Amino acid sequence: MNKKLVITGMGLTTPIGNSVEEYWKNLTDSVCGIAPIESIDTENIPVKFAGEARDFEAKEHMSRKLINETDRFMQMAFAAAGQAIQASGGVTDPYRTGIILGTALNGIGTITETQSKYDASEKKKVGPRFLAKCIGNIGASQIAIENDIHGPSMTLNTACASGGDAITLCGMHLESGMADVMIAVGAEAPVTAILIQSLVSAMALSTRNDAPAQACRPFDIDRDGFVIGEGAGALVIEIEEHAKARGAHIYAELAGYGNNTDAYHTVTPRPDGDGEITCMKQALEIAGLSPDKIGYVNAHGTATPKGDITENLSIREVFGADSSVLIGSTKAATGHMMGAGGITEVITCIKAIETGILPPTLNLENKDPECDMNYVSKLQKIDGLKYAMSNAFGFGGQNSSIIVGKY
Secondary structure, three states: OOEEEEEEEEEEEEEEEEOOOHHHHHHHHOOOOOEEOOOOOOOOOOOOEOOOOOOOHHHHOHHHHHOOOHHHHHHHHHHHHHHHHHHHHHOOOOHHHHEEEEEEOOOHHHHHHHHHHHHHHOOOOOOOHHHHHHHHHHHHEEEEEEEEHOEEEEEEEOOHHHHHHHHHHHHHHHHHHHOOEEEEEEEOOOOOHHHHHHHOOOEEEEOOOHHHOOOOOEEEEOOOOEEOOOOEEEEEEHHHHHHHHHOOOOOOOEEEEEEEEEOOOOOOOOOOOOOHHHHHHHHHHHHHHOHHHHOEOOOOOOOOHHHHHHHHHHHHHHOOOOOOOOEEEEHHHHHHHHHHHHHHHHHHHHHHHHHOEOOOOOOOOOOOEEEEEEEEOOOEEEEOOOOOOOOEEEEOOOEEEEEOOOO
């Protein structure tokens, strides 16, 4: 990178906590946020559990009027961004501050609920707020309105890589000189019957209705699919000189980022891992680091049979079969938060560097022989962790790798 980029604010809402502190405590205490679904009727759907942000209350973060005008993914994005902006000391120059929001599914909850009510109604009317509640960019718009942000604003959709790619796009804006401060946000509220039914048909979800907390099993021989999760994450990223000039607290360095596509299949990763390998190498090259400098990889690790094996192969190719790099997945605690996970998992990496603690990969009891790298199955302390990588890989062959470092 030509300019050193730093992270000066963090915020999130997840199934295991609605602040960075609460999330980190529960993550390191092996708390699992996956449980029977409460937000929708599950009588007619085959999978009845998910990672829901059960303790999230939109009214604690916004007015009732705004609640009525926003989808749940926007509400969580709004809350996470508010936390990050507050932690960074607030917006100092509105026209030199921008926002990038990543989401895979936009307002899918609003769309499905509205369609259901429309079909059941005799009058066949739809309220005037429908469009603004379901299109993705309104999430960023509401954050900008609340915080008087006038700089670059974009919303991207790269499936489960959306959060990581939001960070990358923020870095590119800062490198180009278009802004001094960028806010990266990832958010998702995917718990809907129609999505669950589709993913079950695709044989992508775990079906352990009798044991939700043990359902998501990254890299375990008995894994049977991923678990849907919801949440949001946000980071304030800025040029180091700007952060120092205003006396901001710096949590970490944004050292490198990578993005590419497999060009192979819409839902299946390339078996040879070429896209993931190239993406991780690109992030390392931009960071100016050799693989041995990375001490921890927060893997995409969704617990799908093919996905975990491909990611293991890719990490082995990049870091070497004899590498001491430690690998973990936090999705067994939160579920797969899709567009949000690419940011909440980078926050996990920042906290790991800050504390020297690596959170456990829950339910990793019998490692798949084809997942032969060093996985963190129990909470582990590590000395001298300076750099960590977070991977986020999505449908369509979307690949994202982010590297953060100790400042």
